[in-house]
Each structure stands twice: as structure tokens, then as C-alpha cells.
Amino acid sequence: MPSNAPARFPVTVDVVALTVREGSLNVLLITRLIEPFRGQLALPGGFVLPGEDLLEAATRELAEETGVERLPGHLEQLGSYGPKGRDPRGEILTVAHLLLAPDFPVLAAGSDAEKAAWYPVAAIMDGEVGLAFDHARILQDALERAKAKLEYSPLGAAFCGEEFTIAQLRSVYEAVWGTRLDPRNFHRKATGTPGFLEDTGRMTAGDAGRPAALFRLTPEARPTAGQPTRAILNPPLMRPRD
Structure with missing residues (x-):
């Protein structure tokens, strides 16, 4: 194979679903049922299937992990991670997505998850709860995106x-x-x-x-025809700085 041949590796999607419950920011996590990281908490996600685009894959994975077919809120692409060094199975690129949503019940877990539930973000950021893969880093990036989104x-x-x-x-x-x-x-x-x-x-x-x-x-x-809003707040609602 020529040295300049394009690399081929699997692609997954991971979703950082955030909501506010009882005044606290929460994130949707699954307990993994399979290796790697069996029994550990992780963001919901999975491999992109043939014929799917990334947003379709993210929407499907969320539906499978929550049992909710029509997910509320706003879903957007967050960023890409890898493919090197993030998954013990080998080089796997993941494209993370961010969901901002009203509180909704988690009805069922997916086929590769023992359960799915909301967890306080503070417990993860304080180190009380650990996450599999590089999901702590992805969550951190998602939090920064969400904070900025609320400003502008x-x-x-x-x-x-x-x-x-x-x-x-x-x-x-x-x-x-x-x-x-x-x-x-x-x-x-x-x-x-x-x-x-x-x-x-x-x-x-x-x-x-x-x-x-x-x-x-x-x-x-408001979003229209399934498209997210592109409205910009002017002036922005700036968060307090220390």
C-alpha cells in the first residue's frame, strides 16, 4: 500500500445530553454492558451505520439509549476526537454531539448498556464519578460550548x-x-x-x-422546519467573570 494512501478506521458518535434537574446541570450517561470499560459510566453513542450521516447516527443512538423517539431540545455537532489513543480497540474516530434539552425521562437502555440515567455534572467534574474512554474531556468541551451558547x-x-x-x-x-x-x-x-x-x-x-x-x-x-435557530443575541447575556 502506498505510504500516502488514506487511512481507514471506524467512526462513532458520542452524545453529551445536558438538562437541568432541580436546579442542577445533569448529563445523560450509560453503564456499559460490554467491553471495553464494562460496568463503567460513559456517554451514549455507538458506531455510525452504513448510509447514515452523523446527525442521523447521533439521533438514533440517543433514541436507543433513552427509549424516546422524538428527542426534545437542540442537537448540534460538537467536535471530533481521535482516532489515536482514545479507544483500546484501536484507532476509532468519534464525532461528539451536544444536546441541550428540557428534562425528559430515560425510558430504556440500549443493547450495549446496562442502564441509562441522568447524573449531576458537578459530581463528574469534582472527580467523584469517572467516565470511560476520553468522555471526561468531551464533556468538558461540551460544557464550555454550552456556557458560550447561552451568552450569544x-x-x-x-x-x-x-x-x-x-x-x-x-x-x-x-x-x-x-x-x-x-x-x-x-x-x-x-x-x-x-x-x-x-x-x-x-x-x-x-x-x-x-x-x-x-x-x-x-x-x-425559534427553530424552523427542523433547522436550529441561527439567531444571535445582541447585546449578549454575558456570564459573570471572576
């Missing part, structure tokens, strides 16, 4: 339902950024940013039992 795009609302209160949206930003935000200042910035939110005119019971206004994304900030 309306994707903070991807963690919420179609309609939400400002307090619910603020809890998303606090969970992803890992910091407390001033409620009045956040309300002013979120509602005053052009092209971000619109008032539905409806009310709901707030966290303290008082009525709270329900908001939703403006039409220009």
Missing part, C-alpha cells in the same frame, strides 16, 4: 418547555454557568434583549406561589 444565542430556552417564566430561565443560566444571578438584573437583560423573548400574555403560579408571566422565544429565535 437564545438556546438557554432549549432547556425549558415551549413557555416558561423568567425565573425558570434564570435557573437554567445559573445551572449551566455555575453561579447565582441577580433576579432583577437578569429579568431586565433577558426581556430587554431584542429578538429573544416575547410575553405570551398568560400567567402561571410562580415559585413562591405568586403569579408569574409566561414567556416564549420570539419567532425569529
